[in-house]
Structures are given as structure tokens and as C-alpha cells.
Amino acid sequence: MSLETTSTLAHAAPEARDALGDYLRDCRDLVLAELERFMPADSRYRPILYDLMLDYPLRDAKALRPALCIATARSLGGSLEAVLQSAAVLELYHNAFLIHDDIEDASERRRDGPTLHRSQGVPIALNVGDAMLALALEPLFDNMRLVGLGKALRILKAVSDMARNTAEGQALELSWIRECRWNLRDQDYLRMAHQKTSHYTFIAPVVVGGLIVGASDSELFELRMFATALGAAFQIQDDVLNLVSDHGTYGKDKLGDLWEGKRTLILLHALRSATEEERARAVEILGKERPLAETPRTNVETVVRELWARSELSDAGYEAVLNALGRAESSRATKTEADVGFLLELIRHYRSLEHARSVARTRALRARHSLQRLKPRMRGVVHREFMEQLVDFVVERDH
Amino acid sequence: MSLETTSTLAHAAPEARDALGDYLRDCRDLVLAELERFMPADSRYRPILYDLMLDYPLRDAKALRPALCIATARSLGGSLEAVLQSAAVLELYHNAFLIHDDIEDASERRRDGPTLHRSQGVPIALNVGDAMLALALEPLFDNMRLVGLGKALRILKAVSDMARNTAEGQALELSWIRECRWNLRDQDYLRMAHQKTSHYTFIAPVVVGGLIVGASDSELFELRMFATALGAAFQIQDDVLNLVSDHGTYGKDKLGDLWEGKRTLILLHALRSATEEERARAVEILGKERPLAETPRTNVETVVRELWARSELSDAGYEAVLNALGRAESSRATKTEADVGFLLELIRHYRSLEHARSVARTRALRARHSLQRLKPRMRGVVHREFMEQLVDFVVERDH
Numbered sequence: 001m002s003l004e005t006t007s008t009l010a011h012a013a014p015e016a017r018d019a020l021g022d023y024l025r026d027c028r029d030l031v032l033a034e035l036e037r038f039m040p041a042d043s044r045y046r047p048i049l050y051d052l053m054l055d056y057p058l059r060d061a062k063a064l065r066p067a068l069c070i071a072t073a074r075s076l077g078g079s080l081e082a083v084l085q086s087a088a089v090l091e092l093y094h095n096a097f098l099i100h101d102d103i104e105d106a107s108e109r110r111r112d113g114p115t116l117h118r119s120q121g122v123p124i125a126l127n128v129g130d131a132m133l134a135l136a137l138e139p140l141f142d143n144m145r146l147v148g149l150g151k152a153l154r155i156l157k158a159v160s161d162m163a164r165n166t167a168e169g170q171a172l173e174l175s176w177i178r179e180c181r182w183n184l185r186d187q188d189y190l191r192m193a194h195q196k197t198s199h200y201t202f203i204a205p206v207v208v209g210g211l212i213v214g215a216s217d218s219e220l221f222e223l224r225m226f227a228t229a230l231g232a233a234f235q236i237q238d239d240v241l242n243l244v245s246d247h248g249t250y251g252k253d254k255l256g257d258l259w260e261g262k263r264t265l266i267l268l269h270a271l272r273s274a275t276e277e278e279r280a281r282a283v284e285i286l287g288k289e290r291p292l293a294e295t296p297r298t299n300v301e302t303v304v305r306e307l308w309a310r311s312e313l314s315d316a317g318y319e320a321v322l323n324a325l326g327r328a329e330s331s332r333a334t335k336t337e338a339d340v341g342f343l344l345e346l347i348r349h350y351r352s353l354e355h356a357r358s359v360a361r362t363r364a365l366r367a368r369h370s371l372q373r374l375k376p377r378m379r380g381v382v383h384r385e386f387m388e389q390l391v392d393f394v395v396e397r398d399h
Numbered sequence: 400m401s402l403e404t405t406s407t408l409a410h411a412a413p414e415a416r417d418a419l420g421d422y423l424r425d426c427r428d429l430v431l432a433e434l435e436r437f438m439p440a441d442s443r444y445r446p447i448l449y450d451l452m453l454d455y456p457l458r459d460a461k462a463l464r465p466a467l468c469i470a471t472a473r474s475l476g477g478s479l480e481a482v483l484q485s486a487a488v489l490e491l492y493h494n495a496f497l498i499h500d501d502i503e504d505a506s507e508r509r510r511d512g513p514t515l516h517r518s519q520g521v522p523i524a525l526n527v528g529d530a531m532l533a534l535a536l537e538p539l540f541d542n543m544r545l546v547g548l549g550k551a552l553r554i555l556k557a558v559s560d561m562a563r564n565t566a567e568g569q570a571l572e573l574s575w576i577r578e579c580r581w582n583l584r585d586q587d588y589l590r591m592a593h594q595k596t597s598h599y600t601f602i603a604p605v606v607v608g609g610l611i612v613g614a615s616d617s618e619l620f621e622l623r624m625f626a627t628a629l630g631a632a633f634q635i636q637d638d639v640l641n642l643v644s645d646h647g648t649y650g651k652d653k654l655g656d657l658w659e660g661k662r663t664l665i666l667l668h669a670l671r672s673a674t675e676e677e678r679a680r681a682v683e684i685l686g687k688e689r690p691l692a693e694t695p696r697t698n699v700e701t702v703v704r705e706l707w708a709r710s711e712l713s714d715a716g717y718e719a720v721l722n723a724l725g726r727a728e729s730s731r732a733t734k735t736e737a738d739v740g741f742l743l744e745l746i747r748h749y750r751s752l753e754h755a756r757s758v759a760r761t762r763a764l765r766a767r768h769s770l771q772r773l774k775p776r777m778r779g780v781v782h783r784e785f786m787e788q789l790v791d792f793v794v795e796r797d798h
Contacts, residue, residue: 044571045567045570045571048570048571048574049567100525100526100529103521103525104522104525104526121577122503123503123504123573123576124570124573124574124577126502126503126525127569127570127573128566128570130532130562130566130569131563131566131567131570133529133532133562134559134563134565137555137559137562138563141552141556141559149548153540156536156540157540160536160540163529163532163536164530164533164534166533167448167526167529167533168530170526171447171448171523171526171527171530172443174522174523174526175447175523178520178523300699300720300723302723303719303720303722304720304723307719312716313706313711313716317706317711317712320702321702321703321706321720323702324699324702324703
């Protein structure tokens with residue numbers, strides 16, 4: 001297969017109807033084939049390790065990161081062959097982070113399926129993530145053959161910086177959770193999101209794309225500005241969508257972030273704007289746990305409830321057991337519908353969603369300006385247009 | 400500080416009393432200082448991330464891996480300055496693996512303290528391990544300055560191979576656990592131990608040490624043979640010590656591997672030697688879980704027991720709740736003292752400990768022969784002697 005003559009990446013007409021979607025799909029197909037190529041053939045380890053690495057990438061996903069990396073390099077005149085391998089490495093990192101994040105957040109679902117630690121257990125899932133981080137280094141060495149020693153080393157360094165930045169951002173958010181910290185400014189939130197999400201979702205893809213074509217320092221600087229602004233807009237919009245339904249109104253089933261007590265620009269704005277009394281109640285609510293879905297203890301509750309219903313257990317005895325079960329389950333209370341309703345009302349009252357949308361729009365505008373400044377150097381029109389469409393998509397998307 | 404003139408590493412007298420211990424302690428001091436140097440100074444991330452990376456290394460530990468790396472390079476004429484940084488990287492990897500292993504094995508204690516996920520929670524501990532894996536790459540890039548580009552790249556490749564091999568070995572053991580596989584030969588066990596433990600404990604240290612001095616292919620081959628044999632002996636001896644007390648008799652409190660149901664050369668030999676009936680019973684026992692220490696459900700049990708004792712709950716009701724609690728806790732039965740006694744008796748009867756010791760001795764002998772063949776090249780006498788003493792220590796140690 002000649003990579004250069006494949007699909008829209010090489011010569012799509014800009015008037016294509018869903019150009020953004022087509023571009024993403026084409027990139028994704030190429031990246032999946034590349035990931036498959038990375039996997040060692042050793043049949044002893046295929047089913048117990050390497051096949052599991054492909055589980056998340058093969059589920060329905062946009063593969064945004066490699067597409068952005070490919071678009072950056074191609075718009076600046078690079079070849080698909082030179083960039084594809086590095087783009088696929090970014091997708092491998094992304095999916096390794098997802099596996100570990102899902103364990104850290106005790107998430108149950110990912111891309112319409114159970115999370116890997118739910119299907120395989122925490123030990124296997126954790127190890128698969130570690131193996132992906134190790135495997136990702138090999139194509140980066142192989143880059144020396146593709147793009148030469150100097151560029152390969154700079155890419156390796158950029159990827160290693162990215163991995164460390166991501167862990168720092170994650171450490172910051174986990175420390176806030178641990179210390180029950182809620183007095184956070186926009187800039188605290190934006191720094192965390194910058195480290196934790198923008199670095200590997202936007203900055204590393206454009207920097208790696210730029211390094212592959214030998215971009216100048218000033219071009220790399222502008223690419224970084226673009227990615228930083230776009231990353232902030234993306235993350236804020238993600239939080240907005242969690243609160244808002246497809247039709248632009250406050251959604252009912254979409255309040256996962258509030259149930260979870262996630263620090264978002266929106267919630268932090270509401271807390272800062274609230275009266276002292278409101279803030280105290282909100283922080284108390286946020287200190288409660290999200291109610292668990294089904295737990296093994298349901299068994300016990302069922303049996304105890306039946307005993308009580310058959311009068312084999314007194315009211316006081318029933319309550320004592322339930323209390324003990326509550327203590328056993330968690331020493332913290334759980335959030336109620338009314339609790340989440342209170343938080344939502346604060347957000348409504350203080351127009352925090354509007355504040356977040358305005359910050360996101362400002363950042364998207366900055367990203368557009370950066371792209372505008374890069375435009376004279378971006379001769380690959382299809383690829384530059386993808387990046388422009390991506391900025392629009394980030395603030396206008398409803399999913 | 401001039402690294403070249405520090406302590407026994409540079410010019411210790413070989414007649415030192417506890418030469419092995421002194422050598423290890425000196426290396427450890429240097430490596431800890433080096434690890435401290437790797438940590439970014441950024442005060443925002445020190446307490447929530449980087450200080451936690453130093454938690455395990457600062458506890459009581461031998462720091463065997465960096466010592467072996469230093470000894471290999473120094474015995475072959477390398478300078479301490481050239482090897483120290485890479486040796487410290489190996490210690491960083493080792494401790495990252497320990498943090499993730501402790502999560503995977505749900506271990507409670509490590510080096511006389513709580514495991515990191517017990518003191519910090521799983522999310523923070525998992526992320527600290529990931530950050531260590533990312534941070535470890537930076538000194539490996541910096542190696543270009545210390546040992547030149549070619550050697551630095553070969554070392555980077557050796558470390559990345561090591562990380563992948565370790566994950567493969569871990570995947571193999573986890574797959575056996577998951578599939579309840581017990582029909583395993585010595586060579587299955589030795590392959591797993593080779594991948595999972597020898598690679599990062601022995602092979603990577605000597606290979607990196609050799610690469611730093613520009614060892615020839617045949618020297619690297621011999622170093623690998625040495626490390627492979629020594630690694631097998633070390634792992635088997637580790638399993639032997641778990642069964643045997645300080646005084647060489649079967650220990651009572653040291654049967655953690657049997658309680659846990661760990662696959663060891665010893666247990667696998669006993670299973671292979673046993674009659675079909677014995678084997679069936681042993682496998683059934685090994686399918687049971689280790690009894691948990693304290694669990695949150697003790698609360699519930701206490702309350703239910705009190706209700707029953709005060710006749711507020713019938714015998715049948717009490718049993719129904721206890722059954723439900725048992726189901727809630729685990730669907731599998733737990734091992735008893737008698738179960739573990741049965742396994743121990745099999746091991747005694749079929750002389751499986753003697754079998755394991757004999758395999759370990761054979762491997763140690765191979766390691767000695769490899770070292771003998773390398774001797775003419777090993778002009779750094781103190782360092783070569785450390786490696787010789789290490790072989791003796793591995794099979795003779797009682798801790």
C-alpha cells in the first residue's frame with residue numbers, strides 16, 4: 001500500500017460534505033493498522049497481553065490525537081509515511097492513560113463497553129497499561145530510520161515530556177480530591193487541565209507533527225499556543241456538555257460530573273460566586289460520595305429486609321444492621337437527587353455555564369489566531385482546513 | 400564531590416569484613432543522592448508527586464540492581480561517573496514496578512511500612528508509578544552527554560526491552576492465576592521468572608553496565624548468561640526462604656507463598672510428583688482464597704451476632720445473614736491452617752525443597768562459570784569480587 005495515495009489524507013477535495021469526520025475516519029483506519037503492526041507476533045503473549053492493548057483502540061472512538069498530529073505534519077509539507085508511526089504512538093499512549101485513569105476513577109464503562117479493569121480485573125488491566133507505555137518506545141527508536149537521528153531524538157524527548165506532564169496534571173487533580181479543595185480559581189483549573197489533558201491531546205500531537213517537518217522554534221511556539229488554547233476550549237466544552245443535553249437545555253442523565261463531584265470551571269465559578277452559606281452547603285454536598293451502583297452487599301440487604309418483613313427481626317434490629325452495612329460500605333454519606341439539584345441551581349443562578357462558554361470561546365478565538373499566523377507556512381490545504389474545522393468543532397460540538 | 404574518590408567503590412581493600420554489605424551500602428548512598436537529583440525542584444509538585452517517588456527507595460532496601468550495574472561497568476574498566484546515572488534509573492524502574500505490583504497483588508506491607516496504595520490510595524499510587532516511568536527516560540537522554548550518542552541509544556533500547564519483558568512476565572503469571580493453571584513444568588516457571596524478575600533485576604543491570612564500557616557482543620552474551628543463571632537461582636532461593644525459617648527448618652510464619660497460592664518451583668514440583676488424588680485436593684485448596692485480614696464487614700457481623708445472642712434473631716435467620724455476607728465477601732472459600740499444612744506435607748514428602756535447591760545450585764554454578772570466563776577482562780578487582788560474592792550470597796543467604 002502506498003501511504004501517499006490513500007484516501008483524503010493525500011488528496012481529498014475540500015468540498016467533501018463531512019470533511020472533518022472523513023478526515024478523522026481515514027486517519028483512524030491508518031492508525032489502527034499501524035498499531036496492529038506494532039504488536040509483537042509472539043503467540044504466547046498475544047492473547048494474554050497484546051490483544052488486550054487493542055481492546056480500547058478498536059472500540060468506537062475518534063482518534064483525534066493522531067489525526068491532529070498527521071494534519072500538522074502534512075499541512076507543513078511532511079509526508080504521511082514520516083508522521084504515521086509517531087501519530088500511532090500518541091494513540092497508544094492515550095489508550096494506556098485511559099486504562100490507568102479508569103482504574104484511578106473506578107470507572108465502569110468506556111466507549112460503550114466495560115472498562116478493561118472491569119472485564120479483566122485490576123491486575124491485568126494495570127499491567128496492560130504498563131506494557132503499552134513500554135511498547136510505545138520502540139517505534140520512537142525506529143523513527144531514526146524514518147526521519148533521521150536528530151528529529152527522532154527530539155520527538156522522543158517531546159513524548160517523554162508529555163508523559164511526565166500528564167502525570168503531574170493527574171497528581172494535581174488527585175491532590176485536590178484528597179484534600180477536599182474547592183477554593184480554586186479559573187487559572188488553577190486551567191493549569192490542571194493544561195497538564196493533564198491538553199499536553200497529550202493537543203500539545204504533543206502538534207509538536208511531534210512540527211518536529212517531523214523540522215519546524216522552526218517560532219513555528220513550534222505558535223503550534224504550542226494553538227494547542228494550549230484549543231485544549232482549554234476542548235476541556236471546558238467537555239464539561240459544558242456533561243451538564244447540557246443534546247438540545248441545549250440542562251440534561252437529566254448527563255449530570256455525571258456533578259454526581260461525581262468533578263472540579264470543572266463551571267462548578268468552581270458557581271462556588272466562587274455563591275454566598276458563604278450556599279458555598280458551605282455545596283462543599284458539604286460535594287464531600288458526599290456518589291451513590292454506588294450495584295454492590296455485592298445488596299445480597300445481605302435483601303436477606304435482612306426479608307427477615308424484617310417476616311417479623312423475624314425487630315425494627316430496631318433491622319435498623320442496626322442497615323446502619324452497620326452503611327458503615328461497612330463507606331464512612332461517608334452519599335449524594336441525593338436533591339443535593340445535585342442544589343448544585344445545578346447554583347450553576348443556573350450564577351450563570352456559571354455562560355461564564356465557562358465565554359472562556360471557551362475566548363480560547364477558541366486564540367487558537368484561530370495562532371492558526372492564522374501559521375497559515376502562510378501551511379501549504380497542505382486539506383490538512384490545514386481540518387485543523388480549522390477542528391477549532392469550530394471543539395466549541396460547537398454537541399457530543 | 401568527586402565520584403571517583405568516594406568510598407569502597409573506588410579503592411576499597413578486598414579484605415574488608417562485610418565486603419558485600421559495604422559495597423551495597425556505598426552504592427545505595429550514591430544512588431539515593433542521584434535519585435534525589437533526578438527529582439524536579441518545582442515546589443507545586445514536590446509534595447504531591449515527587450516526594451512520593453522517593454518513599455520506597457528511602458525505606459530499608461539493598462539496592463541490588465544499581466550495585467550490580469555499577470559493579471559490572473567498574474569491573475570492566477568503566478568510571479563511576481559514566482555508570483551512576485543509568486544505575487539510578489534502574490532503581491527508579493524497580494521501585495515503579497514495586498508500586499504497581501503491590502497494587503496488582505493487593506499487598507499490605509512493603510519494607511516494614513504500608514504499601515504506597517495503602518497510605519495514599521490506589522489512584523495516587525498508580526499515578527506515582529506512571530510518573531516514575533516517564534521521569535526515568537530523562538537521565539537516559541542525558542546519557543548522551545556522559546557516554547556519547549551511540550552508547551546512550553543502546554542503553555535506552557536495553558531499558559525499554561527490559562520494561563516490556565517485565566510486563567510480559569507479569570502477564571504470563573497473571574494469566575496462570577486467572578486460568579487457575581497448575582500443570583506447569585520447571586521450564587514454564589523459569590521462563591516466567593526470567594521475564595518477570597531476572598530481566599530487570601539482573602539482565603538489564605549487567606547489560607547496561609556492559610554497554611557503558613563498550614563491551615563486545617561476546618562479552619555482552621556472557622554477561623547475559625551470567626545474569627540469567629543468577630536470576631533463576633535468586634528467584635528460587637527467594638521461594639525457598641519463604642518456606643524455611645532462619646534456622647533452616649520449615650518456618651511457621653513464613654508460609655506466605657502457600658497461603659497466597661503463589662506458583663513456585665517448589666510447589667509445582669510437589670504437584671507434579673503427587674498422586675492424582677493428592678493433586679486434585681491440592682488444586683482445590685489452591686483455588687481457595689487467602690483469608691482476608693480485617694474487612695469492613697466485621698461491623699455487620701458483630702451487630703448480627705449480638706442480635707442473635709440476644710435472641711432477637713433466630714438461628715436460621717442468623718445463618719441466612721452470615722451466608723449472604725459470605726457471598727458478599729467472596730464467592731470462593733478461604734484456605735485453612737489444615738489446607739496449608741496439607742500443601743506443606745506434600746512438599747516435604749516429595750522432597751520438593753531439595754529439588755528446588757538443587758536447581759538453584761546448578762544455576763549458581765553456571766553463573767560462576769560465566770564470571771570465570773569474563774575474569775580476564777575484569778580488571779576492576781573489588782568490583783569483580785563483589786559479583787563473585789553476590790553469587791555466593793544468592794544461594795547461601797538466609798534473608
